[in-house]
Amino acid sequence: MGPIAEAVSAAGGSLTRVFGRAEIPLTLLDTPDRLILLRDQLRLVNAAIREIGDPSLPARLSTGIGIAGLGPIGVQVRTAETLGSALARVEIVTPLLLQTATWTGLRRKGANAFYGYTVLERIESGRQANEILALGYLLGTVRHFLGPTWRPDHAVVTGATMSGRGEIQEQFGSEIAFGSRAGLIFPAFHLDTPNPNRDDPDRLATAEDEPIGDDLAACVAHLIELDLDEARPSIDGVARRLGLSRRTLQRRLDDLGTRYSDIRDRIMAQRAKTLLTGETLSIARIACELGYADTSHFTRAFLEWTGTTPSRWRRDVCVGRQTKVS
Structure with a gap:
């Protein structure tokens, strides 16, 4: 962002x-x-x-950032032995690490390789812009092995037309065709190219079997945090953002052994503690920030979450700080 x-x-x-x-x-x-x-x-x-x-903004953003913008996926790329093994790793870990309905992977087509990207989720608009953004990151991955000036034979996006096509082609350094799946096409022999600046695999930051937020409850928690930035979160709002009905969301959370209210209370308690630790906001203002009509309602909720009142919790934190200093 x-x-x-x-x-x-x-x-x-x-x-x-x-x-x-x-x-x-x-x-x-x-x-x-x-x-x-x-x-x-x-x-x-x-x-x-x-x-x-x-319209060329997505291409400029992703080509400018390169694999540095891929976070833990970039770590997987930098520790791979060859380009081919890096792309195989990306295909495995992307759905685990991003938790989005996308596919990124490698397919061979005769003497050529197709490094592709697909949005699997049904979306009404923005698919092509997302593909262009993704192609820049795919390009950065390959350029880590083949050099910053390398260009694919051509790139592919879905659709039939594209705004700013000339500027985007100039940004990628290649022609752009239209097809059923977005991706980069290049000679397959490049897949054997060794990693010229390989990081120590022992320092791998994110293992393939350690997904980031790989369950519905984690996604719900993140959405509740987002809603807290504007207003008090609601189950209907979270369900809408997930593309689910309220009933379906409740049933799926129940299958995981939790409830929306449990997740909400945990996130609300964490946010309340963070605000109370800051010492700059009054308890009345914190209650307002969390969507409570008055301090008494917030106090009762905090007492239920933590077993103590907001004012007592804040005093205990202050005493703890003073003890450390002395």
Whole structure:
């Protein structure tokens, strides 16, 4: 989100308008590592394109950032022995690490390799912009092995037309064709290229069997955190963002041995403790920030969560700090 915000600001656009159109709280910029849904990402990119009138924005963002923007997936790439093994790793870990309905992987077609990307989730708009964004990251992955000036034979996106095609082709350094699946096409012999700057595999930061947020409860928790930036979260709002009915969401959480209210209370308690630790906001203001009509309702809820009152919890934290200092 940071690079998107920088691009919008540099072009003289309004971040408030962009995030408003995407239905994402602007305060999310204060916590850029927080998980957001794929459809939210698409809306944000589309809103930014609309705001500054630049359809090549996704290509510029992803090619400029490279594999540094891939986080733990980039770690997998940097520790692979060859380009082929790196792309095989990406195919395995992407759905685990991102927890989005996407596929990224390698397919051989005769003497050529097709490094592809597909959005599996049904989305109404923004698919092509998301594909262009993804192609820049795919390009950065291959260039880690073949050098910063390497160009694919051509790139592919879905659809029949594309705004800003010339600028995007210039950004990627290759022609762009239309097909059923987005990706890069290049000679398959490149897959045997060794990693020129391989990181120590023993320092691998994220193992393939350690997914990030790989269950529905984790996604619900992240969405509740997002809603807290604007108003008190509701199960109907979370279900809508997940594309589920309220009843279906409740049933699936019940299958996991938890409830929406349990997850909400845990997140609310964490946010309340964070605000109370800051010492700058009054308890009345914190109650308002968390969506409570008055302090007494917040106090009763906090007592139920923690077994103590907000004021007592804040005093205990202050005493603990003073003890450490002395």
